[in-house]
Amino acid sequence: MDIRQTAEQIVEAVGGKENIGAATHCVTRLRFALNDENQVNKEKLENIDAVKGSFSTNGQFQVVIGQGLVDKVYNELVEAAGIGKATKEDIKNAAEQKLNPIQRAVKTLADIFIPILPAIVTAGLLMGINNILTGPGIFYEGKSFVDVNTAWKDLADMINVIANTAFAFLPGLIGWSAVKKFGGNPLLGIVLGLMLVHPSLLNAWDYGKALEAGKVPHWNLFGLQIEKIGYQGQVLPVLLASYVLAKIEVFLNKKVPDAFKLLIVAPIALLVTGFLSFIVIGPITFGIANFLTDGLVSIFDNFAALGGLIYGGLYALLVVTGMHHTFLAVDLQLIGSKGGTFLWPMLALSNIAQGSAALAIMFISKDEKVKGLSFTSAVSAYLGITEPALFGVNLRFRYPFICAIIGSAIAGVFITINKVKASSIGVGGVPGFLSIFPDKWAPFFIGMAIAIVIPFVLTYLFAKVKKAK
Incomplete structure (x- = not known):
């Protein structure tokens, strides 16, 4: 791949040098503050080999490139466009001017909680390990692993201390980021x-x-x-x-x-x-x-199926709009007040559902680039990162996105009526079971199977029917 040529093609596709106010990048995406997003030629942009998808959110136009390669493309793009390197803060400030009050509020919450997310997810994974060691009935009937193997008890206790620190001192993390x-x-x-x-x-x-x-x-x-x-x-x-x-x-x-x-x-x-x-x-x-927490819990207690249907189905739409970050605060509040969250498990299954729909495209498409993108995007979604699958594949063809929403909604109904909860926030994909209370693993795994099978089958069948016409 000619990196310089790729960068020049991207510059041209987003409207040329004059349309780029500022540009930076994150781990996988180029982030632009464009003067006029209507000048973007999305078809031309997404036909570039290095581009896996594109989308606009919170006033930023983002182009999905992929980990590692994005750094090289960005360095060439800066030279090709004749612009100086910008920080994420520069892009955010430039993009914020285009937002309405609600979008600004959502963006503010995202800017506060995203920086502390690594600490919270890490804590969630470690708590998952502790749950495996201390949860009764996983390895032995009626007893936990540490009950039978007492030499491991102090190790589990130490893991629990390390894992709980982020949640015990959560206000300290939020205070740092918010101020x-x-x-x-x-x-x-x-x-x-x-x-x-x-x-x-x-x-x-x-x-x-x-x-x-x-x-x-x-x-x-x-x-x-x-x-x-x-x-x-x-x-x-x-x-x-x-x-x-x-x-x-x-x-x-x-x-x-x-x-x-x-x-x-x-x-x-x-x-x-x-x-x-x-x-x-x-x-x-x-x-x-x-009051808000009790109200939310009451709704899901009395209308579990409806709550699971709505949240499980609409979560992917929240990701598209960027509003999903606001629910991180709700999850943390539920964990702090009630000891667990019933919302986060649906997030994990929604990610899996989007991955399954993208995976189906790999078996349907004859375009080698689309097949490769579909596979890597599906793996990424199964591991908790859905943007490549969402914006690179599912929204591009539309019907996989809808099929994924259907599967996610059904899975959401099932796990909600079975009272599945997470003790912490972890990786929102297949490894998400580590954050689920062990006594609810069985219904969560069934929900996971629903989120894998239904979107895949629906996407595959719809594509076949569509081609038959």
Whole structure:
């Protein structure tokens, strides 16, 4: 492959040098901030050998190239287009100007949670290993592996400590990312998040029992009773507190002379935000979060099949629009408040369904490029990364995308009525079973079989009928 020629072809297909405001890349994709996306010739673009697909989301036009190759293409593209190298932040800022308020809100949540995703997914995988070692009935009837092989017990306990750290100190991770996003000092965000889960506070998971027993500790601030509770596993309190902290810090940085900033800005910003967090922000958002969580749980408890049908079927559409990142916060809230999430297992099956539909195209198509793209995209989707399958194959031919949605919806109904939950967030594909509570592996594997077979068969049959006509 001539990398230089490929880069020049991409530049021409996206509307030429004049249409490129800025460009950067991630692990697999070129990311453009284009002046006018209507000038993109998608047919010409996707006929380029190196291009596996393209799509527009959150004001960015993205071209799927593939890991490793994308770096080489980007370096040549920068020279071919005569533009300077840009950072992801530059592209985001340029693209954000085109977004409406709802899209900006979704993008803000994505920008906060995506940076902490590696820590959360890693923790989820490790918790999955711990679940295998400690789950009863997996290896021995009625007993766990560590019950029978006691020498492994401390190893499992150590794995659990390592895995649980990201969830136990989740507000610290969110505080770092959120304050950074809102323009403040991320180190103060870490302190704020850890402050909300300080060991001297009543653990949020024990709040219900303490409230029932009338033993909730309080601070007495000159006659004002403030509940002395932490916010373990909570998302909303630290998000709002991070916003307040960042805005106070930004305001003080503008007003305080440089000579006094070290002594005034951070102490005042953290102190004021701390008081507001425990007095106002924490109690209000804690109540809102619990109300929303209880409402969502109630809906899925009473209308499980409908909930599974809607979420299982529509998740792929959320990925297309970029709104799927907002549900990461919901998953984390469910895990923190209820000990598990019933939404994430449907995410894993949706990814598998898109992979199966793409795999069917490999057996149908006579185009060698499409066959190769379909296979690699399917493998990627089975391992949790669906963009190549979604944008490179399924949306390109349309009917595989619809067949995948049908399979995902049916699988979602099945696992939801069987009360399948994940104890953590892991890899959203075939390895996703590691995050599922072991006693629900059987219905999850059946759901996985549905997500593999139905999209594949429907896509294959539809293609045959279509060709027969």
